[in-house]
Amino acid sequence: MEDNHDRVIVHIDIDCFYAQVEMIKRPELKDKPMGIQQKNIVVTCNYPARARGVGKCMYITEAKEKCPELELVNGEDLAEYRRVSASVYSTLCETGCPVERLGMDENWLDVTQIVKLRLMEPSDIEHKLRGNTLGELQCEECDCVQSLKIGSIVAEEIRESLKQRHGLTASAGIAHNKMLSKLVGSKNKPDNQTTISSSGIFDLLKADNPVTSIPGIGRKAGDILSSAGIMSLKSLRESSVDQLIKTGIARSQAEIIKDLSWGRDSSEVKMSGKPASVGLEDRFTGIYQKEGCREKLKWLLGRLVQLLAEDGRKPTNIKVTVRDYYKDKIIKKFHKESRQIRISPRLFQLEGGQIKDDCQEEILDICMGLLAKMIDFKDSFHITLMGLAVTDFLEQMEKKSSIKHFFISPKKDGMPSSVPTEDVRKKKLFKEDLNPGKRKSQDFFQIGKRPKNTTESIDTNENIVCSVSKQPDAQQTQKQPMDCPKGFDPDVWFQLPMDIKKEMLSNAPDSGQNQCFSMKNKTSESEGSSGKSETEADPTFLPKNDKTEKLPESKCSRSFSESDNDANCPPEYDKDIFCQLPADIREELKQQHSSVTAKQSQLQSTRRSPSQSRPKNKTKSSNSILNYFTKK
Numbered sequence: 346m347e348d349n350h351d352r353v354i355v356h357i358d359i360d361c362f363y364a365q366v367e368m369i370k371r372p373e374l375k376d377k378p379m380g381i382q383q384k385n386i387v388v389t390c391n392y393p394a395r396a397r398g399v400g401k402c403m404y405i406t407e408a409k410e411k412c413p414e415l416e417l418v419n420g421e422d423l424a425e426y427r428r429v430s431a432s433v434y435s436t437l438c439e440t441g442c443p444v445e446r447l448g449m450d451e452n453w454l455d456v457t458q459i460v461k462l463r464l465m466e467p468s469d470i471e472h473k474l475r476g477n478t479l480g481e482l483q484c485e486e487c488d489c490v491q492s493l494k495i496g497s498i499v500a501e502e503i504r505e506s507l508k509q510r511h512g513l514t515a516s517a518g519i520a521h522n523k524m525l526s527k528l529v530g531s532k533n534k535p536d537n538q539t540t541i542s543s544s545g546i547f548d549l550l551k552a553d554n555p556v557t558s559i560p561g562i563g564r565k566a567g568d569i570l571s572s573a574g575i576m577s578l579k580s581l582r583e584s585s586v587d588q589l590i591k592t593g594i595a596r597s598q599a600e601i602i603k604d605l606s607w608g609r610d611s612s613e614v615k616m617s618g619k620p621a622s623v624g625l626e627d628r629f630t631g632i633y634q635k636e637g638c639r640e641k642l643k644w645l646l647g648r649l650v651q652l653l654a655e656d657g658r659k660p661t662n663i664k665v666t667v668r669d670y671y672k673d674k675i676i677k678k679f680h681k682e683s684r685q686i687r688i689s690p691r692l693f694q695l696e697g698g699q700i701k702d703d704c705q706e707e708i709l710d711i712c713m714g715l716l717a718k719m720i721d722f723k724d725s726f727h728i729t730l731m732g733l734a735v736t737d738f739l740e741q742m743e744k745k746s747s748i749k750h751f752f753i754s755p756k757k758d759g760m761p762s763s764v765p766t767e768d769v770r771k772k773k774l775f776k777e778d779l780n781p782g783k784r785k786s787q788d789f790f791q792i793g794k795r796p797k798n799t800t801e802s803i804d805t806n807e808n809i810v811c812s813v814s815k816q817p818d819a820q821q822t823q824k825q826p827m828d829c830p831k832g833f834d835p836d837v838w839f840q841l842p843m844d845i846k847k848e849m850l851s852n853a854p855d856s857g858q859n860q861c862f863s864m865k866n867k868t869s870e871s872e873g874s875s876g877k878s879e880t881e882a883d884p885t886f887l888p889k890n891d892k893t894e895k896l897p898e899s900k901c902s903r904s905f906s907e908s909d910n911d912a913n914c915p916p917e918y919d920k921d922i923f924c925q926l927p928a929d930i931r932e933e934l935k936q937q938h939s940s941v942t943a944k945q946s947q948l949q950s951t952r953r954s955p956s957q958s959r960p961k962n963k964t965k966s967s968n969s970i971l972n973y974f975t976k977k
Contacts, residue, residue, distance in 0.1 A: 348609045350489040353496035355454045356518040356526035360535035362450035364391040366429050367418045369512050378412050381420035384628055392535060436510055446617040453523055455614035460495045475501040476538035479529050480545025490542060493519060497540045522610035524560055546608035552579035559605045569593055581606045623652050624734020626666060632728040642712045645733040654698045659690035660735030665715040668730035684715040690739050
């Protein structure tokens with residue numbers, strides 16, 4: 346694999362993270378040797394304690410022997426450390442670069458784009474390297490040294506930002522890949538940074554270094570390689586991929602290990618999301634009874650619920666981990682077992698940050714069942730470690746009625762349906778009405794029913810979004826051979842196909858009262874239009890020829906005579922809408938109105954003379970409405 350020098354990767358490592366968080370809360374501990382205690386171990390310490398010989402993961406008794414004045418702070422509650430870690434991650438994300446978390450105190454940043462932008466800026470100022478270098482800062486293959494110098498400037502700015510905003514010091518490594526940036530960042534600690542180029546790779550990855558010094562090669566992989574005689578980086582470089590495969594390592598993994606030994610790493614900086622699992626473990630002197638196991642699981646579950654409350658997701662899988670000291674004595678090495686099972690997410694429904702008591706008992710029963718598969722409670726046992734973790738989280742689903750669905754429905758081109766494209770624009774389809782007091786023909790496009798006697802009017806300037814072709818400009822309109830005839834809306838006319846225009850012009854001589862493409866309501870006679878003809882009252886009326894031909898219904902609105910229809914329109918219907926309905930529908934509505942009117946008249950006459958019996962020659966229909974009003 347070829348080594349790519351186009352990238353600039355920065356690795357940020359917060360110095361003695363747990364200790365710094367405690368020193369911010371208690372500034373008096375800043376210059377004193379201080380360690381973070383978890384159980385009987387010092388998990389980390391500040392640099393004054395390290396100068397006295399105290400190291401990470403050292404037993405408290407040994408740490409006290411090396412530094413009697415060592416101040417110990419209980420660090421078993423990780424809530425505050427998680428909060429600070431999340432704040433640091435948010436600050437790093439503000440750079441706009443991809444940020445990948447590595448534990449609570451380490452992060453990778455790909456600052457390549459920032460470096461490229463600064464290289465493009467015209468400036469007479471020379472970019473000077475900040476911090477330290479490992480080996481000579483030069484490259485025979487390409488001109489990547491200038492990018493690494495600017496990367497060192499960016500790294501210094503990031504470290505300064507963390508110091509000002511969070512009070513935390515950090516060390517940084519700058520290189521052209523992730524592995525080199527992580528390894529070189531630890532060379533000058535604390536509160537410092539180091540840059541490495543391709544010429545310094547063998548100063549960092551020395552031939553006699555163990556294979557486990559490379560990130561990605563853990564203890565198990567190291568044991569496999571050691572069994573084949575591959576113990577140093579030199580022997581790993583001299584081995585072929587086929588030799589590595591013979592040790593039991595997969596080909597893909599063997600190729601990656603081989604590249605890492607030469608300082609090549611093509612892995613990208615991936616934005617970190619929420620963790621795939623949430624859990625915790627606890628080590629203790631020993632539990633020997635079944636009841637003690639349940640109590641320890643209950644304590645672990647309480648801490649786990651706090652973590653889930655911060656996370657906000659619900660798990661669907663739970664895992665129990667345990668270590669039995671008696672089994673360790675048999676196999677003569679540290680050994681942990683685990684069992685997992687699917688679980689209903691309803692059991693983790695939180696109320697006030699806690700789960701219900703019945704749900705807690707059900708979860709504990711499930712965990713005890715898993716534990717029973719690993720520990721024989723009828724026999725003697727000695728448990729020194731127990732853990733509880735959850736995985737396979739269920740994301741909160743949006744309801745089908747959520748408004749977000751209107752913004753995340755991509756079309757074929759990936760454009761959300763709510764975003765108008767170039768060929769979709771707003772177009773005014775209706776001209777100003779001569780009678781704004783009445784409802785307009787836009788009512789047909791409104792969703793939902795309107796009250797029958799409403800006086801609300803619709804704004805004639807309302808824009809409606811539709812897919813239309815581009816409207817021709819003024820010059821094109823003048824050159825167009827078929828100009829808009831008098832009485833038509835020009836905006837609508839220019840959108841019509843050519844064949845429809847020709848047909849409309851051929852059917853529209855000088856006389857008649859045929860109406861087509863009416864965009865507004867006709868003025869009523871009560872409002873002063875009785876002395877004018879329909880054509881004068883509404884310029885959108887089209888004259889028809891002497892043969893009174895009607896235009897096809899598929900191409901224009903249906904022709905009708907307003908005077909005839911207005912006279913026959915039932916009073917409960919809107920006249921304007923009624924007049925534009927097809928003839929068969931109008932006729933049906935009229936018949937319904939006549940039928941209802943006749944039945945109402947008959948009912949009223951029955952109420953006026955209740956003692957009068959019905960004529961014998963008239964039989965009451967079984968489905969007559971009178972059945973609901975008359976006595977049997």
